[in-house]
Amino acid sequence: MSDVKAAVVDYDGLSREQRPNVFRVELHPQSSGAVAVVLPDGFPAYDLANMTGWLSAPPDQENVHDAVSWITAPGSGVKYYLEPETGNPWGDTLIGASKLGQSVRVSLPETGMSEVSASYSYRDEPEIEISLQPVTIEVTLDTSTAFGNPNFVVNSPKDHDWRW
Numbered sequence: 001m002s003d004v005k006a007a008v009v010d011y012d013g014l015s016r017e018q019r020p021n022v023f024r025v026e027l028h029p030q031s032s033g034a035v036a037v038v039l040p041d042g043f044p045a046y047d048l049a050n051m052t053g054w055l056s057a058p059p060d061q062e063n064v065h066d067a068v069s070w071i072t073a074p075g076s077g078v079k080y081y082l083e084p085e086t087g088n089p090w091g092d093t094l095i096g097a098s099k100l101g102q103s104v105r106v107s108l109p110e111t112g113m114s115e116v117s118a119s120y121s122y123r124d125e126p127e128i129e130i131s132l133q134p135v136t137i138e139v140t141l142d143t144s145t146a147f148g149n150p151n152f153v154v155n156s157p158k159d160h161d162w163r164w
Helices: 002-012 045-054
Strands: 020-029 035-038 069-072 079-084 093-098 103-107 112-115 135-142
Touching (some): 002 045, 045 079, 079 103
Antiparallel strands (some): 020 135, 079 093, 093 103, 103 112
16 A cells, blocks of 8 residues: 555656646555555546556555556546556556447546557456545646647547657
8 A cells, every 4th residue: 555655655756737637646556455545636637647657656666556447538428447457568658448339548747648459458446445535645646738748539540659
């Protein structure tokens, strides 16, 4: 739990905010040994995607890994399941699928999204064991929509490769 908390705090310090807003992050221990990260105030899609990548392998926290997320696109209301693309040695992409069955890749940190030919499945959200006393962290995030892919929609050609 302390490693996940440290990783969330480290994520909070990665960037400066143009339009800052405070968001709560709750950490709930699960009987499986995992930690569920619950966002009672929501989160900008940009940060949810990037924090998923960050919590999959943050520097200096070896016990933090295997993060996945469910993101509802603010632009369309489409829901996505995303996980790190383990075949990418740079660790800067997520792969997954929409609830409608569309397989996608998301480039981090920009959150550019493209459809992919490979087939990925949408996974339903698991039942989370809610702790009566979760560890709560406040993070300050940017709510500006002047960068990234603020509506979290497909905005790149199919099978787009962001490596230059």
